[in-house]
Amino acid sequence: MPDCRIASRQPRGGPAEPRYITDPDRLRSFLEDAAHVPGGHAAALVMPTTEFEVAAVIEASAAVLPIGAQSSLTGGATPRGEVLLGMARCNR
Numbered sequence: 001m002p003d004c005r006i007a008s009r010q011p012r013g014g015p016a017e018p019r020y021i022t023d024p025d026r027l028r029s030f031l032e033d034a035a036h037v038p039g040g041h042a043a044a045l046v047m048p049t050t051e052f053e054v055a056a057v058i059e060a061s062a063a064v065l066p067i068g069a070q071s072s073l074t075g076g077a078t079p080r081g082e083v084l085l086g087m088a089r090c091n092r
Helices: 026-030 049-062
Strands: 044-046 062-065 084-086
Touching: 026 044, 026 084, 044 049
Parallel strands: 044 084, 062 084
Antiparallel strands: none
16 A cells, blocks of 8 residues: 655745634624525634635634535535635635
8 A cells, every 4th residue: 555645834824813703793694505594503704815814713613614605505505503714805
């Protein structure tokens, strides 16, 4: 069996702490996708702009749901208590 190795580098973006949004009014539009499956709820929303912020959220959270356009018609982007990782600002 071949020896497999995974190499990684430090995330780019510096030591800025991600900002967790917990305001229910700000979260409301992220609690359902295009399928309109009811019952969505989230612990928080983070809109990172750097790799470092993404890595920090994943490291600190028990469950993370990355969200993009929320165009899923299966309910797959409906959160069930996870921290939402909004990818809209990650454009580079």
